[in-house]
C-alpha cells in the first residue's frame with residue numbers, strides 16, 4: 001500500500017461516521033477519481049468500505065492485520081504506537097527499526113510485519129515467522145539512561161507482555177523465563193530481543209523486538225516440541241491488532257516508571273512470582289563457562305541470583321538457562 005492509501009485508511013478508521021468524498025479530496029489534495037482509486041486499492045486489500053451517494057465512505061470491516069488503522073482504536077497510551085510502520089513481509093523488524101531509529105524516528109514508533117524471512121532470536125538464531133497468524137514487531141525506545149541499565153528492559157518488557165496476556169487470556173498462566181522468553185507449560189510462546197546503540201554513559205536508542213505466536217494452529221517440526229501459540233493453548237483465535245495494542249498499553253506506564261527508578265526493584269515481586277526458574281535447579285551456558293545452582297531470585301539489576309554448590313550466591317547477568325530438575 002502506498003503512503004496515501006495508508007493515510008486514507010487511517011482517516012476512515014478514525015471515526016464511525018461516513019466521510020464525504022469531497023472532504024477526503026480536500027484533506028489530501030487529490031481529485032475524486034484519485035479518492036476512488038485509493039478506495040479500490042483498500043478494498044483489494046480486504047477492507048470492506050461502503051460507498052453511499054450523498055454520504056460518502058464508511059469503513060465497515062477490517063482485515064485483522066496489525067496495521068496502524070486497526071491497532072489504533074485499542075491504544076490507550078500517549079506515545080507508544082502513535083506511529084506504526086507495517087510490512088507485509090520483511091527480513092527482520094528489528095533491522096528495519098534500527099534503521100529508522102538511526103534516522104531519528106521518535107520514541108514509541110513501531111515496526112510490525114505480517115511475516116519475516118530473516119527473523120532472529122539471541123545469538124542470531126532463527127525466529128520462525130510465518131504470515132497471517134502471529135505478531136512480529138519492534139518498538140523504538142530512547143531511554144536517557146546509562147547503557148548498563150538497558151538489559152533490564154528485556155525483563156520489563158516480559159512483564160508487560162505477561163500482564164497483557166493475563167488480561168486477554170486469564171486461563172493461560174504464562175511464565176517468564178529469564179531473561180527473554182514467555183512460556184506456557186514449558187513451551188515458548190513469545191521471545192524478546194532488545195538491541196541498542198549506545199555509549200557507556202548514554203543510550204542513543206533501544207529496539208525492542210517481540211515475537212508472539214498468536215493464531216498459529218501447528219508449529220513446524222523443527223520447533224514443535226519447544227514452541228506453542230495462544231491458539232494451541234487456549235483453542236481461541238485472538239485479534240493481532242488488539243494484542244499488539246495491549247502489549248504497548250501495558251509497557252508504556254511500566255517504562256515510564258522504570259525511567260523514574262534506578263532499577264527493577266519496583267517489579268521484582270511480580271517477576272519472581274511468575275519466574276519459571278524461581279527455586280529451580282538450573283545450568284547456565286555462557287560463552288566460555290557453564291554455571292549451575294539453584295535460582296533464589298532476581299536481583300534489582302535484572303540478574304539471576306544463583307545459589308551455587310559452594311554456598312555462595314552469585315549474580316548472573318547473561319546466558320542461556322536450562323532447567324535441571326525441580327526441587328520439591
Ligand code: ATP
Nearest residue numbers: 121122123125126127128181188191213223227228
Ligand atoms: P532457548 O530457547 O534455547 O532458551 P533463547 O531463549 O536464547 O534459547 P531465542 O534466541 O529467544 O532463544 O529464540 C530462538 C530460538 O527459539 C530458536 O533457536 C528456536 O529454538 C526457538 N524458536 C524459533 N522460532 C520460534 C517461534 N516462532 N516460537 C517459539 N520458539 C521459536
